[in-house]
Amino acid sequence: xxxxxxxxxxxxxxxxxxxxxxxxxxxxxxxxxxxxxxxxxxxxxxxxxxxxxxxxxxxxxxxxxxxxxxxxxxxxxxxxxxxxxxxxxxxxxxxxxxxxxxxxxxxxxxxxxxxxxxxxxxxxxxxxxxxxxxxxxxxxxxxxxxxxxxxxxxxxxxxxxxxxxxxxxxxxxxxxxxxxxxxxxxxxxxxxxxxxxxxxxxxxxxxxxxxxxxxxxxxxxxxxxxxxxxxxxxxxxxxxxxxxx
Ligand code: IPE
Ligand code: IPE
Ligand code: MG
Numbered sequence: 001x002x003x004x005x006x007x008x009x010x011x012x013x014x015x016x017x018x019x020x021x022x023x024x025x026x027x028x029x030x031x032x033x034x035x036x037x038x039x040x041x042x043x044x045x046x047x048x049x050x051x052x053x054x055x056x057x058x059x060x061x062x063x064x065x066x067x068x069x070x071x072x073x074x075x076x077x078x079x080x081x082x083x084x085x086x087x088x089x090x091x092x093x094x095x096x097x098x099x100x101x102x103x104x105x106x107x108x109x110x111x112x113x114x115x116x117x118x119x120x121x122x123x124x125x126x127x128x129x130x131x132x133x134x135x136x137x138x139x140x141x142x143x144x145x146x147x148x149x150x151x152x153x154x155x156x157x158x159x160x161x162x163x164x165x166x167x168x169x170x171x172x173x174x175x176x177x178x179x180x181x182x183x184x185x186x187x188x189x190x191x192x193x194x195x196x197x198x199x200x201x202x203x204x205x206x207x208x209x210x211x212x213x214x215x216x217x218x219x220x221x222x223x224x225x226x227x228x229x230x231x232x233x234x235x236x237x238x239x240x241x242x243x244x245x
Contacts, residue, residue, distance in 0.1 A: 003224055006054065010231050012184035014058040015051060016206070018198055019044070021190025021214030028214075034078045039216035041086050045093060050220040052097040052131045054227070058180055059133050062198050066106065066140030080114050083137070087117045091124065098130035104176035105139030134180065141200040148174035177202055185230045187223075189215045207233055 019040060026036030044061065051059045064079060094101055101122050107115055118137070151174050155161045161170070172178060183199055183206040191212035195203070209226045211218075234241060 003054070003220070006224060006227055007231055008055060011054060011056055012207075012227065012230055013056075014060065014181050014183050015056055015185045015187065015227075016060040016062070016183045016199055016203070017047065018062045018186070018188040018196060019215040019218075020188060020192055020196075022216060024190065025214040025216045033075060034082075036214075036216055037079060037082055041082065043216055043218045044086070045090065046220055047218065047223055048090075048099065048133055049093065049097060050223050052099055057131055059131060060104070060136060060177075060180070060183070060199070061134070062136045062139065062196075064105075064137050064139070065197055066138060066143050067197065069109070069138070080111050083110075083114050084117045087114075087121050091121055094121070094125050094128065094133070098128045099125065100128040100132045101125045102132050102134040102179075103137055104134055104144075105137045106143060107137060109138040132180070134177075136198065139176070140197045142197060144176050145201065171201070175201060182206070185209060185226065187211070187226050189213050189218055205235070205237055207235065 022036030022040040023033040024036070025039065026033050029035070047061075048059060063083070068079075069076060093099075101118075103118055103122065107118065110118070114137075118135075148171060152161075152166060152170070156163055156166075177199070180202075183203045186199075186203050186206045187209045188194075189211055191210070193210055207230050209229055211222060211226070213222050234244065236244060
Protein backbone atom coordinates (compact mmCIF):
# COMPACT_ATOMS: atom_id res chain seq x y z
CA UNK A 1 0.00 0.00 0.00
CA UNK A 2 1.57 3.19 -1.17
CA UNK A 3 1.38 6.55 0.55
CA UNK A 4 1.50 8.17 -2.91
CA UNK A 5 -1.96 6.75 -3.71
CA UNK A 6 -3.57 8.88 -0.99
CA UNK A 7 -5.37 11.97 -2.20
CA UNK A 8 -4.13 14.79 0.03
CA UNK A 9 -7.17 16.90 -0.97
CA UNK A 10 -9.58 14.41 0.53
CA UNK A 11 -8.05 13.47 3.85
CA UNK A 12 -10.28 12.74 6.82
CA UNK A 13 -10.11 15.85 9.00
CA UNK A 14 -10.56 13.76 12.11
CA UNK A 15 -9.46 10.16 12.55
CA UNK A 16 -10.38 8.29 15.74
CA UNK A 17 -8.90 4.91 16.63
CA UNK A 18 -10.01 2.22 19.06
CA UNK A 19 -6.59 0.69 19.69
CA UNK A 20 -7.53 -2.87 20.58
CA UNK A 21 -5.78 -6.23 20.79
CA UNK A 22 -2.70 -5.62 22.94
CA UNK A 23 -3.56 -8.45 25.33
CA UNK A 24 -4.18 -11.01 22.58
CA UNK A 25 -1.00 -9.97 20.79
CA UNK A 26 1.02 -10.69 23.94
CA UNK A 27 -0.81 -13.94 24.61
CA UNK A 28 0.01 -15.18 21.11
CA UNK A 29 3.65 -14.68 21.99
CA UNK A 30 3.33 -16.39 25.35
CA UNK A 31 3.91 -13.10 27.20
CA UNK A 32 2.05 -11.10 29.82
CA UNK A 33 -0.62 -8.61 28.70
CA UNK A 34 1.57 -5.67 29.70
CA UNK A 35 4.11 -6.70 27.06
CA UNK A 36 1.35 -6.05 24.54
CA UNK A 37 0.62 -2.62 26.00
CA UNK A 38 4.32 -1.70 25.86
CA UNK A 39 4.48 -2.66 22.20
CA UNK A 40 1.21 -0.83 21.61
CA UNK A 41 2.99 2.43 22.43
CA UNK A 42 5.26 1.89 19.42
CA UNK A 43 2.21 1.62 17.18
CA UNK A 44 0.97 4.86 18.73
CA UNK A 45 4.16 6.67 17.76
CA UNK A 46 4.10 5.27 14.20
CA UNK A 47 0.47 6.29 13.74
CA UNK A 48 0.89 9.76 15.23
CA UNK A 49 3.91 10.55 13.06
CA UNK A 50 2.28 9.18 9.89
CA UNK A 51 -0.92 11.19 10.44
CA UNK A 52 1.04 14.39 11.07
CA UNK A 53 3.14 13.82 7.97
CA UNK A 54 0.08 13.21 5.78
CA UNK A 55 -1.66 16.34 7.02
CA UNK A 56 -4.45 14.86 9.14
CA UNK A 57 -5.56 17.69 11.43
CA UNK A 58 -7.05 15.67 14.28
CA UNK A 59 -6.22 12.24 15.62
CA UNK A 60 -8.07 10.86 18.65
CA UNK A 61 -6.86 7.68 20.34
CA UNK A 62 -8.92 5.59 22.75
CA UNK A 63 -6.33 4.71 25.37
CA UNK A 64 -8.38 3.89 28.49
CA UNK A 65 -12.14 3.61 28.91
CA UNK A 66 -14.32 4.17 31.98
CA UNK A 67 -14.97 0.41 31.82
CA UNK A 68 -11.25 -0.41 31.79
CA UNK A 69 -11.12 0.53 35.51
CA UNK A 70 -12.75 -2.87 36.08
CA UNK A 71 -9.61 -4.71 34.92
CA UNK A 72 -7.27 -6.37 37.45
CA UNK A 73 -5.67 -3.74 39.69
CA UNK A 74 -2.21 -4.77 38.57
CA UNK A 75 -3.00 -4.17 34.89
CA UNK A 76 -4.60 -0.79 35.62
CA UNK A 77 -1.58 0.33 37.66
CA UNK A 78 0.86 -0.74 34.98
CA UNK A 79 -1.18 1.02 32.29
CA UNK A 80 -1.11 4.25 34.31
CA UNK A 81 2.67 3.95 34.77
CA UNK A 82 3.05 3.30 31.06
CA UNK A 83 1.04 6.45 30.37
CA UNK A 84 3.41 8.56 32.49
CA UNK A 85 6.57 7.09 30.95
CA UNK A 86 5.19 7.42 27.41
CA UNK A 87 4.25 11.05 27.96
CA UNK A 88 7.77 11.79 29.20
CA UNK A 89 9.31 9.94 26.29
CA UNK A 90 7.05 11.27 23.52
CA UNK A 91 7.30 14.95 24.44
CA UNK A 92 10.16 15.12 21.91
CA UNK A 93 8.10 13.47 19.15
CA UNK A 94 5.29 15.97 19.71
CA UNK A 95 7.60 18.98 19.62
CA UNK A 96 9.49 17.75 16.58
CA UNK A 97 6.25 17.25 14.67
CA UNK A 98 4.52 20.43 15.91
CA UNK A 99 1.70 18.43 17.52
CA UNK A 100 -0.59 19.72 20.26
CA UNK A 101 -1.62 17.25 22.94
CA UNK A 102 -5.21 17.27 24.17
CA UNK A 103 -7.10 14.90 26.47
CA UNK A 104 -10.75 13.93 26.89
CA UNK A 105 -12.40 11.92 29.64
CA UNK A 106 -12.80 12.12 33.38
CA UNK A 107 -9.20 13.19 33.98
CA UNK A 108 -9.88 13.66 37.69
CA UNK A 109 -10.12 9.88 37.99
CA UNK A 110 -6.49 9.48 36.88
CA UNK A 111 -3.72 9.06 39.45
CA UNK A 112 -2.18 12.40 40.48
CA UNK A 113 1.12 11.65 38.74
CA UNK A 114 -0.49 10.83 35.42
CA UNK A 115 -2.68 13.93 35.60
CA UNK A 116 0.32 16.15 36.35
CA UNK A 117 2.41 14.75 33.51
CA UNK A 118 -0.52 15.04 31.14
CA UNK A 119 -1.11 18.69 32.01
CA UNK A 120 2.57 19.45 31.71
CA UNK A 121 2.78 18.03 28.18
CA UNK A 122 -0.50 19.71 27.19
CA UNK A 123 0.80 23.08 28.44
CA UNK A 124 4.14 22.70 26.70
CA UNK A 125 2.54 21.77 23.36
CA UNK A 126 -0.44 24.13 23.49
CA UNK A 127 0.96 26.44 20.78
CA UNK A 128 1.67 23.62 18.32
CA UNK A 129 -0.50 23.77 15.25
CA UNK A 130 0.17 20.99 12.75
CA UNK A 131 -2.09 18.40 14.35
CA UNK A 132 -4.14 17.94 17.52
CA UNK A 133 -3.56 14.58 19.16
CA UNK A 134 -6.33 13.79 21.61
CA UNK A 135 -5.95 10.98 24.14
CA UNK A 136 -9.19 9.52 25.48
CA UNK A 137 -8.35 8.62 29.07
CA UNK A 138 -10.87 7.34 31.56
CA UNK A 139 -13.24 8.18 28.74
CA UNK A 140 -16.79 6.95 28.37
CA UNK A 141 -19.25 8.44 25.91
CA UNK A 142 -22.24 7.92 28.18
CA UNK A 143 -20.48 9.63 31.06
CA UNK A 144 -19.57 12.50 28.73
CA UNK A 145 -23.21 12.88 27.68
CA UNK A 146 -24.45 12.60 31.26
CA UNK A 147 -22.08 15.37 32.36
CA UNK A 148 -23.19 17.56 29.44
CA UNK A 149 -26.86 17.06 30.32
CA UNK A 150 -26.17 18.00 33.95
CA UNK A 151 -24.34 21.18 32.94
CA UNK A 152 -27.08 22.20 30.53
CA UNK A 153 -29.80 21.46 33.10
CA UNK A 154 -27.95 23.66 35.58
CA UNK A 155 -27.84 26.53 33.10
CA UNK A 156 -31.56 26.27 32.39
CA UNK A 157 -32.34 26.10 36.10
CA UNK A 158 -30.26 29.22 36.79
CA UNK A 159 -31.84 31.07 33.84
CA UNK A 160 -28.51 31.36 32.03
CA UNK A 161 -30.18 29.80 28.98
CA UNK A 162 -33.74 28.81 28.17
CA UNK A 163 -34.92 25.35 27.15
CA UNK A 164 -35.37 26.60 23.58
CA UNK A 165 -31.67 27.48 23.38
CA UNK A 166 -30.81 23.78 23.48
CA UNK A 167 -29.83 22.73 19.99
CA UNK A 168 -27.23 20.35 18.55
CA UNK A 169 -24.56 23.03 18.60
CA UNK A 170 -25.13 23.78 22.27
CA UNK A 171 -25.00 20.08 23.17
CA UNK A 172 -21.81 19.74 21.15
CA UNK A 173 -20.29 22.67 23.03
CA UNK A 174 -20.81 20.86 26.33
CA UNK A 175 -18.94 17.72 25.29
CA UNK A 176 -15.26 17.03 26.08
CA UNK A 177 -14.70 17.26 22.32
CA UNK A 178 -16.20 20.77 21.95
CA UNK A 179 -13.11 22.06 20.14
CA UNK A 180 -12.87 19.14 17.68
CA UNK A 181 -14.72 18.54 14.42
CA UNK A 182 -16.92 15.44 14.02
CA UNK A 183 -15.08 12.17 13.39
CA UNK A 184 -14.72 11.35 9.68
CA UNK A 185 -13.03 7.97 9.97
CA UNK A 186 -13.24 5.58 12.92
CA UNK A 187 -10.77 2.68 12.91
CA UNK A 188 -10.93 -0.32 15.25
CA UNK A 189 -8.20 -2.94 15.30
CA UNK A 190 -8.25 -6.56 16.56
CA UNK A 191 -11.30 -7.81 14.67
CA UNK A 192 -13.93 -6.67 17.19
CA UNK A 193 -16.94 -5.01 15.58
CA UNK A 194 -18.15 -2.73 18.33
CA UNK A 195 -17.86 0.84 19.56
CA UNK A 196 -17.28 0.14 23.28
CA UNK A 197 -18.68 3.48 24.52
CA UNK A 198 -16.42 5.65 22.32
CA UNK A 199 -17.58 9.02 20.90
CA UNK A 200 -21.21 7.98 20.34
CA UNK A 201 -22.38 11.49 19.45
CA UNK A 202 -19.29 12.42 17.44
CA UNK A 203 -19.35 9.39 15.11
CA UNK A 204 -22.94 9.99 13.92
CA UNK A 205 -21.71 10.20 10.31
CA UNK A 206 -18.22 8.71 10.59
CA UNK A 207 -17.07 6.05 8.15
CA UNK A 208 -16.29 2.87 10.11
CA UNK A 209 -13.25 0.75 9.31
CA UNK A 210 -12.51 -2.54 11.01
CA UNK A 211 -9.29 -4.51 10.65
CA UNK A 212 -8.28 -7.81 12.23
CA UNK A 213 -4.73 -6.52 12.76
CA UNK A 214 -3.88 -6.42 16.46
CA UNK A 215 -2.90 -2.95 17.65
CA UNK A 216 0.85 -3.61 18.28
CA UNK A 217 1.09 -4.86 14.66
CA UNK A 218 -0.60 -1.73 13.24
CA UNK A 219 1.82 0.03 10.88
CA UNK A 220 1.76 3.04 8.57
CA UNK A 221 0.74 0.68 5.78
CA UNK A 222 -2.40 -0.31 7.69
CA UNK A 223 -3.18 3.36 8.26
CA UNK A 224 -2.76 4.18 4.55
CA UNK A 225 -5.00 1.23 3.68
CA UNK A 226 -7.72 2.56 6.00
CA UNK A 227 -7.47 6.08 4.55
CA UNK A 228 -7.55 4.80 0.95
CA UNK A 229 -10.58 2.70 1.79
CA UNK A 230 -12.21 5.83 3.26
CA UNK A 231 -11.41 7.83 0.12
CA UNK A 232 -13.15 5.27 -2.06
CA UNK A 233 -16.45 5.64 -0.26
CA UNK A 234 -19.29 7.99 -1.12
CA UNK A 235 -20.39 10.00 1.90
CA UNK A 236 -23.97 10.91 1.19
CA UNK A 237 -25.14 12.35 4.54
CA UNK A 238 -28.68 11.30 3.75
CA UNK A 239 -28.78 12.71 0.22
CA UNK A 240 -28.98 10.75 -3.02
CA UNK A 241 -25.91 9.98 -5.07
CA UNK A 242 -27.20 12.23 -7.89
CA UNK A 243 -27.47 15.21 -5.58
CA UNK A 244 -23.77 14.98 -4.79
CA UNK A 245 -22.43 15.23 -8.32
C1 IPE B 1 -6.37 -2.40 24.10
O1 IPE B 1 -5.93 -3.72 24.16
C2 IPE B 1 -5.74 -1.52 25.15
C3 IPE B 1 -6.65 -1.14 26.25
C4 IPE B 1 -7.93 -1.37 26.30
C5 IPE B 1 -6.05 -0.43 27.37
P1 IPE B 1 -6.61 -4.76 25.15
O2 IPE B 1 -5.90 -4.70 26.45
O3 IPE B 1 -8.07 -4.55 25.22
O4 IPE B 1 -6.26 -6.12 24.42
P2 IPE B 1 -7.24 -7.35 24.19
O5 IPE B 1 -8.49 -6.82 23.58
O6 IPE B 1 -7.49 -7.96 25.52
O7 IPE B 1 -6.49 -8.26 23.26
C1 IPE C 1 -11.92 -0.43 24.15
O1 IPE C 1 -11.27 -1.65 24.19
C2 IPE C 1 -11.19 0.57 24.98
C3 IPE C 1 -9.85 0.95 24.49
C4 IPE C 1 -9.32 0.58 23.37
C5 IPE C 1 -9.12 1.82 25.36
P1 IPE C 1 -11.72 -2.80 25.19
O2 IPE C 1 -10.87 -3.97 24.94
O3 IPE C 1 -11.76 -2.29 26.59
O4 IPE C 1 -13.23 -3.05 24.73
P2 IPE C 1 -14.18 -4.31 24.89
O5 IPE C 1 -14.23 -4.64 26.34
O6 IPE C 1 -13.59 -5.40 24.09
O7 IPE C 1 -15.49 -3.86 24.33
MG1 MG D 1 -9.62 -5.24 24.13
